[in-house]
Amino acid sequence: xxxxxxxxxxLSLSPGERATLSCRASQSVSSYLAWYQKxxxxxxxxxxxxxxxxxxxxxxxxxxxxxxxxxTLTISSPEPEDFAVYYCQQRSNWPLTFGGGTKVEIx
Amino acid sequence: EVQLVESGGGLxxxxxxxxxxxxxxxxxFSNVWMNWVRQAPGKGLEWVGRIKTKIxxxxxxxxxxxxxxxxxxxxxxxxxFYLQMSSLKTEDTAVYYCTTDFHxxxxxxxxQGSLVTVSS
Numbered sequence: 131x132x133x134x135x136x137x138x139x140x141l142s143l144s145p146g147e148r149a150t151l152s153c154r155a156s157q158s159v160s161s162y163l164a165w166y167q168k169x170x171x172x173x174x175x176x177x178x179x180x181x182x183x184x185x186x187x188x189x190x191x192x193x194x195x196x197x198x199x200x201x202t203l204t205i206s207s208p209e210p211e212d213f214a215v216y217y218c219q220q221r222s223n224w225p226l227t228f229g230g231g232t233k234v235e236i237x
Numbered sequence: 238e239v240q241l242v243e244s245g246g247g248l249x250x251x252x253x254x255x256x257x258x259x260x261x262x263x264x265x266f267s268n269v270w271m272n273w274v275r276q277a278p279g280k281g282l283e284w285v286g287r288i289k290t291k292i293x294x295x296x297x298x299x300x301x302x303x304x305x306x307x308x309x310x311x312x313x314x315x316x317x318f319y320l321q322m323s324s325l326k327t328e329d330t331a332v333y334y335c336t337t338d339f340h341x342x343x344x345x346x347x348x349q350g351s352l353v354t355v356s357s
Binding site: 226227 | 274276281282283284298300301334339340341342343344345347348349350
């Protein structure tokens with residue numbers, strides 16, 4: 131099973147301050163990595179797939195990069211609605227696995 | 238617009254059974270692989286199980302913690318997806334989300350979730 135490790139666990143930012151989230155895989159997942167946004171009481175939402183492709187309706191301030199074992203989700207200038215927990219997920223190997231999440235909170 | 242509506246959650250005793258349903262609309266259900274993903278209280282997301290379309294064989298796959306206890310199925314005539322849970326354990330307590338497959342392994346659209354509580 132591929133283990134995904136996300137860091138930091140919590141990221142405290144002021145609105146407009148760039149957010150950089152990391153996801154590291156225990157073995158290569160090529161580019162088969164996605165990011166999801168999860169807010170309390172709401173369903174998760176797909177943000178990025180295949181490491182760098184924005185899902186439908188996702189604003190351009192969200193970008194993803196990386197391949198192999200190291201990946202990054204960047205929010206260039208977070209809006210108030212972007213404060214949430216973000217999870218990475220791989221589809222390279224069975225079973226499908228998620229990282230433990232990074233909480234992006236308002237400082 | 239894609240809509241996924243889960244139902245059937247509730248309180249069940251350890252060792253008991255429960256069936257969740259997911260009513261789908263807004264897309265051609267029979268053409269889409271479907272998944273269940275859960276989130277235990279205060280924990281992260283965990284994939285539970287998947288069913289492919291009939292044209293892709295209708296095969297099912299499960300995460301190790303639920304294999305042999307949970308069964309996913311679909312009724313394309315009713316646009317409904319199911320999760321039959323048996324031999325439930327306290328650690329199965331979670332919100333269960335129905336999701337569509339996206340690009341053969343991601344989760345595209347999500348329902349609002351159904352809470353399952355396993356407790357004596």
